[in-house]
Amino acid sequence: MGKYTRPKGTQDLLPETQKYWEYVRATTGEKALQYGFERIDLPIFEETALFARGVGEATDIVEKEMYSFEDKGGRNITLRPEFTAGVVRAYIENGMRVQPKPVKLYSVGPIFRYERPQAGRYRQFHQFNAEVVGVQAPLADLEVMLLAWDIYAALDFQGLSFQLNSTGCPKCRPAYVQKLVTYYQQHETEICDTCRRRLTTNPLRVLDCKEAQCQPVIANAPKITAHLCEACETHFTALRGYLDELGKPYTLNHRLVRGLDYYTKTVFEVWAEGIGAQAAVCGGGRYDGLIELLGGQPTPAVGFAAGLERIIMVMRHQKVSVPELPTPPVFIVQLGDAARRLAVRLLVDFRAADIGAQIAMRGSLRSQLRTADRKGGRFALILGERELARGEVTVKDTTQGWVQTVVPLDEAVAWVREQIGK
RNA sequence: GUGGAUGUGGCCUAAUGGCUAGGGCACCUGACUGUGGUCCAGGCGGUUGUGGGUUCGAGUCCCAUCAUCCACCCCA
Numbered sequence: 001m002g003k004y005t006r007p008k009g010t011q012d013l014l015p016e017t018q019k020y021w022e023y024v025r026a027t028t029g030e031k032a033l034q035y036g037f038e039r040i041d042l043p044i045f046e047e048t049a050l051f052a053r054g055v056g057e058a059t060d061i062v063e064k065e066m067y068s069f070e071d072k073g074g075r076n077i078t079l080r081p082e083f084t085a086g087v088v089r090a091y092i093e094n095g096m097r098v099q100p101k102p103v104k105l106y107s108v109g110p111i112f113r114y115e116r117p118q119a120g121r122y123r124q125f126h127q128f129n130a131e132v133v134g135v136q137a138p139l140a141d142l143e144v145m146l147l148a149w150d151i152y153a154a155l156d157f158q159g160l161s162f163q164l165n166s167t168g169c170p171k172c173r174p175a176y177v178q179k180l181v182t183y184y185q186q187h188e189t190e191i192c193d194t195c196r197r198r199l200t201t202n203p204l205r206v207l208d209c210k211e212a213q214c215q216p217v218i219a220n221a222p223k224i225t226a227h228l229c230e231a232c233e234t235h236f237t238a239l240r241g242y243l244d245e246l247g248k249p250y251t252l253n254h255r256l257v258r259g260l261d262y263y264t265k266t267v268f269e270v271w272a273e274g275i276g277a278q279a280a281v282c283g284g285g286r287y288d289g290l291i292e293l294l295g296g297q298p299t300p301a302v303g304f305a306a307g308l309e310r311i312i313m314v315m316r317h318q319k320v321s322v323p324e325l326p327t328p329p330v331f332i333v334q335l336g337d338a339a340r341r342l343a344v345r346l347l348v349d350f351r352a353a354d355i356g357a358q359i360a361m362r363g364s365l366r367s368q369l370r371t372a373d374r375k376g377g378r379f380a381l382i383l384g385e386r387e388l389a390r391g392e393v394t395v396k397d398t399t400q401g402w403v404q405t406v407v408p409l410d411e412a413v414a415w416v417r418e419q420i421g422k
Numbered sequence: 423g424u425g426g427a428u429g430u431g432g433c434c435u436a437a438u439g440g441c442u443a444g445g446g447c448a449c450c451u452g453a454c455u456g457u458g459g460u461c462c463a464g465g466c467g468g469u470u471g472u473g474g475g476u477u478c479g480a481g482u483c484c485c486a487u488c489a490u491c492c493a494c495c496c497c498a
Contacts, residue, residue: 008489060496064423082498115496116423127498194495210494269498282498307498335455369458384456396457404457 009115009123020312023322024155025108028128028306031151032106035143037130040105042086044112048076054085054294056262058201065113067123079112083129084287084303085294091133092296101134104143108308120313131303133291138239141266141286141302148270148282148304149248155311156320157281159273162243162250165225166236167204167257169264170289172229177203179222187217204257223254235265262289266302272314281314282306328356329420331376333368335384343383346393346412353413355420373398379416383409 006012013021029039048068055061067079080086087105090096096103107129114123130147132140145162152160168176181203184191192211199206207218228236243250256267267285284304291299315322330350334343343359350357358376360368365384372380382394393412396404397419407415 005489065496111498113497116494117490118493119491121497125498280498305498310498333457364454365456366454366458368455371458373458380458382457386456394457398458402457 007123009117011122011124017312019322019325020315021308022325024128024308024311024315027154028108028151029106031147031154032130035104035147035150037104037106037147040087040090040107041109042080042083042090042107044110045077045079046086046089048078050085050089050294051078051081054088054290055082061113065115067112067114081113082111083107083127083305084131084290087129087131087303088133088291088294088296088301091299092291092294097134097297097299102140102143103133104131105133106130120307120310122309126308127305128308129303129305131301133301134299135302136288136300138235138242138266140300141235141239141268142242144284144302144304145243145248145268145270146246148268148284148306151306152270152272152281155315156318157272157314158318159271160249161271162248163253163256163269163271163280164240164243164250165253165256165267166228166232166265167263167267167285168224168228168232172227172232173224176222176224176227179227180204180206183222184217190214190217207255207257218255221254225252225254232265239266258285262287262293264288268304281310326356327377328358329377329379330355330357330416331372331380332357332359333365333372333380333382334360335365335382336388339383339385339388342388342409346381346383346409349413350416353417355413355416369396379419381412 032039048066051066052062057063061081066081069077071077087107091103091105107127109126110124111127112124115121117123128151130144132143149160149162167173181199184195184199184203184206188196191206191214192209195206195209195211195214198209206214207221209218225236240250250268256269258267263285265286265288267283269280269283271279272281282304284302286300286302288298288300291297291301332343332347334340347357347359356377360371362368363371365382369380376398378397378399380396380398382396387393387406387409391409392406393409394404395407395412395415396402405415
């Protein structure tokens with residue numbers, strides 16, 4: 001081993017895994033564009049205050065998972081722990097409120113969180129993110145959910161379903177939270193320590209506690225969907241109506257919550273058959289309060305994010321076949337100094353004709369052919385003294401075993417082009 | 423942040439506390455400038471994760487530390 005090793009929780013994405021990344025990036029990007037989302041690329045770091053405010057001071061992310069530092073100019077900087085805050089910042093800063101609504105944006109890229117690494121979980125990882133900004137109507141929620149769904153369908157994920165809930169809005173949520181806290185206080189002796197703490201810091205979070213002792217308490221807890229105001233109720237009903245209309249399976253899950261204040265109304269996850277049981281593969285929801293919170297005009301929005309490492313992990317586990325990355329079809333084998341000079345001319349001729357080509361750089365004929373076999377493409381072109389003398393090149397089609405053809409040197413490019421039908 | 427398991431060349435791995443840590447894959451060289459994965463010969467590559475300790479002697483036992491994996495936590 002060398003002197004230096006990767007920082008904890010980071011990974012090298014080696015050439016042999018690139019086809020998965022390329023495939024996932026291509027599929028998600030294609031779907032997003034198809035659905036009218038436009039790509040936006042944002043800085044990987046932002047002002048720390050943006051995330052502190054946008055994600056929420058009391059969240060785990062802000063409290064202990066951010067990569068924050070001071071730059072040489074004394075600015076407080078944080079490597080983005082999620083996309084939404086940056087998207088909203090860009091929306092406001094670039095005056096996107098003057099654009100026709102909805103504004104539909106997507107992003108892909110690295111995300112940073114200081115967490116304990118685990119299978120499929122890294123400190124630098126990657127997300128796909130999509131947002132619909134500027135529309136209150138539940139059609140926007142549906143649009144985001146459909147994109148999430150279809151991305152996984154396009155990636156051939158099995159057993160897809162939605163988990164769905166509404167978290168209400170500033171009008172109806174406080175009353176519900178009060179009710180929940182009162183209920184929990186009556187059962188204070190039956191719940192875990194963490195939940196007791198949550199009651200004061202972030203009450204909604206008690207609902208997704210995994211502790212065994214908390215389960216019966218959760219099961220009988222008041223459900224927020226029974227306490228929605230009229231606007232939230234109408235919104236939720238309409239969204240469910242669309243899903244019913246489309247026959248998309250969803251489960252009402254009153255335990256599905258986001259602990260952040262700016263989340264409103266719709267909260268959802270897509271579940272799929274993962275490694276073993278069903279598991280969430282992406283999550284999202286509506287955040288009508290965030291843009292105003294970050295200094296913009298009051299603007300409704302809804303979005304979701306998906307972790308690419310998790311997608312790739314499931315794809316590899318289920319042995320989903322992904323297309324190979326293209327390799328250059330031509331590999332030139334050369335013998336002798338004179339032939340070598342001609343060979344480099346041939347090499348650039350192929351490339352000028354937009355046909356991928358490589359040249360053997362070392363070794364005997366045998367070992368060059370062996371290299372052609374393992375690293376090269378379909379055709380091995382042999383250029384030695386014999387060929388040189390006759391102005392020919394010997395072409396072996398590696399997909400055809402020993403079949404070889406002698407082609408005049410100046411027709412080689414045209415001959416190969418014809419073979420590959422370009 | 424909590425609990426558990428595991429660390430031997432790039433990868434896989436052998437070695438009752440006892441010879442210079444052995445083998446396979448891969449890589450390189452040769453056989454071999456003239457026809458592809460075989461075979462043959464040779465080579466490069468290790469302070470056994472790191473640091474201590476026990477012992478005449480440690481890859482092996484003990485402690486610490488680091489890393490990885492797993493389960494929590496959190497989430498994507």
